[in-house]
Amino acid sequence: xxxxxxVWDFVDGHKDIFCKSMVPIPIIASCWNPYLAGxxxxxxxxxxxxxxxxxxxxxxxxxxxxxxxxxxxQSEGFRDKSDAFACLSxxxxxxxxxxxxxxxxxxxxxxxxxxxxxxxxxxxxxxxDDACGGVQRIFSSHARIVIEAKNGTRVHAWxxxxxxxxxxxxxxxxxNFFVGKESSLSIDGNFKSSCYDDTGNQxxxxxxxxxxxxxxxxxxxxxxxxxxxxxxxxxxxIDYKYVSPNEFNIEDAxxxxxxxx
Amino acid sequence: xxxxxxxACSNGPSVxxxxxxxxxxxxxxxxxxxxxxxxxxxxEKTQKLLKEGNDQVYQLKxxxxxxxxxxxxxxxxxxxxxxxxxxxxxxxxxxxxxxxxDAQIDSVEFSGYSNMLLVVSNTRQGEE
Numbered sequence: 001x002x003x004x005x006x007v008w009d010f011v012d013g014h015k016d017i018f019c020k021s022m023v024p025i026p027i028i029a030s031c032w033n034p035y036l037a038g039x040x041x042x043x044x045x046x047x048x049x050x051x052x053x054x055x056x057x058x059x060x061x062x063x064x065x066x067x068x069x070x071x072x073x074q075s076e077g078f079r080d081k082s083d084a085f086a087c088l089s090x091x092x093x094x095x096x097x098x099x100x101x102x103x104x105x106x107x108x109x110x111x112x113x114x115x116x117x118x119x120x121x122x123x124x125x126x127x128x129d130d131a132c133g134g135v136q137r138i139f140s141s142h143a144r145i146v147i148e149a150k151n152g153t154r155v156h157a158w159x160x161x162x163x164x165x166x167x168x169x170x171x172x173x174x175x176n177f178f179v180g181k182e183s184s185l186s187i188d189g190n191f192k193s194s195c196y197d198d199t200g201n202q203x204x205x206x207x208x209x210x211x212x213x214x215x216x217x218x219x220x221x222x223x224x225x226x227x228x229x230x231x232x233x234x235x236x237x238i239d240y241k242y243v244s245p246n247e248f249n250i251e252d253a254x255x256x257x258x259x260x261x
Numbered sequence: 262x263x264x265x266x267x268x269a270c271s272n273g274p275s276v277x278x279x280x281x282x283x284x285x286x287x288x289x290x291x292x293x294x295x296x297x298x299x300x301x302x303x304x305e306k307t308q309k310l311l312k313e314g315n316d317q318v319y320q321l322k323x324x325x326x327x328x329x330x331x332x333x334x335x336x337x338x339x340x341x342x343x344x345x346x347x348x349x350x351x352x353x354x355x356x357x358x359x360x361x362x363d364a365q366i367d368s369v370e371f372s373g374y375s376n377m378l379l380v381v382s383n384t385r386q387g388e389e
Contacts, residue, residue: 001383001384001385002383002384003367003381003382003383004363004380004381004382004383004384005379005380005381006379006380006382007377007378007379007380008359008377008378008380009376009377010347010356010357010359010377010378011376013356013357014357015357015359018377026367026383027367027368027381027383028367028368029367029368029381030368030370030379030381031370032370032371032372032373032379033373034325034372034373035373036373045370045379047381137278192272192276192277192279193272193276193277193278193279193280193291194278194280195278195280195281195282195289195323197282197284202284204280204281204282204289205280206270206272206279206280206291207272208272210270210272212270212280212289212291225289225302226270226300226306228268228269228270228272228293229268229269229270
């Protein structure tokens with residue numbers, strides 16, 4: 001299978017391809033490096049495939065150059081043959097960070113941390129149990145790093161404040177990214193979709209049960225905003241019966257243990 | 262007779278991350294089949310529907326600038342090719358539509374300054 005990478009200019013109605021490249025391996029996901037200074041320098045991104053990842057750069061003459069990301073030794077790398085990359089996210093940089101770091105989530109529940117400036121694998125950490133089906137999504141902000149599981153009703157977050165109870169540590173050291181206090185919030189199904197605010201304090205999430213939730217890590221709160229049905233098959237006809245308020249008194253019915261038929 | 266409310270939301274295997282949140286303008290957007298539902302986070306939960314093309318919307322994205330709302334279809338079994346639709350996130354007017362001449366779109370990402378789109382596509386039809 002051939003994957004095609006294209007960078008499009010879409011502003012003001014344009015449909016122009018800035019640059020294009022084709023690679024003979026399937027690409028699972030991609031992510032721009034949003035932490036380069038200046039409007040003209042937002043020209044780097046990363047792609048992950050099942051067992052490799054690539055750093056890409058758009059050159060001044062609009063060519064795409066890539067460099068293969070460093071993989072660790074066999075004992076440090078993928079857990080087994082079924083293990084593979086699943087998602088990625090840059091760590092929101094702090095002015096005291098020495099580099100820009102990349103988190104790559106794996107099907108085995110591990111997360112790899114790499115240093116993108118020197119293309120170096122730093123370490124891996126197990127963040128999810130095997131039953132969670134792997135890492136589905138990673139979000140990073142100054143406040144926390146959030147991990148969503150593929151098969152799990154809980155979203156996990158690691159505080160980045162530099163304090164975990166009485167213990168203090170440097171949050172600027174990349175080896176401490178998962179040392180902070182862990183917290184989690186749960187919803188009524190697996191996380192199907194999610195949307196974060198800039199701080200990572202709040203999430204809008206859609207569960208596989210069809211509910212839309214508001215989650216707040218500061219308030220430790222989950223609020224169901226809406227329950228939806230999921231039409232797995234087309235609705236071809238409907239019927240309805242009008243029940244006037246005189247005919248149906250829901251308070252009385254509830255007292256009698258009324259159940260809807 | 263008029264449509265009062267959409268009560269459904271696609272959440273099966275053929276969609277992924279099909280919800281976005283515009284915090285400043287206080288609305289969420291989600292999809293049902295090929296329709297994008299813009300729902301205000303007010304008490305009335307007023308809805309506005311956007312419909313482009315015939316294929317199921319796979320994913321929604323809000324640009325980092327919160328200026329653009331993007332929807333794309335993973336494959337194009339009905340329209341013939343997968344498509345990317347870009348709307349104004351404030352007025353909901355369609356600003357652009359890009360048809361991808363590949364079998365399947367794997368990923369679409371706004372650049373950090375919301376001025377470029379990174380599109381990864383492939384030649385093999387995936388599972389819908």
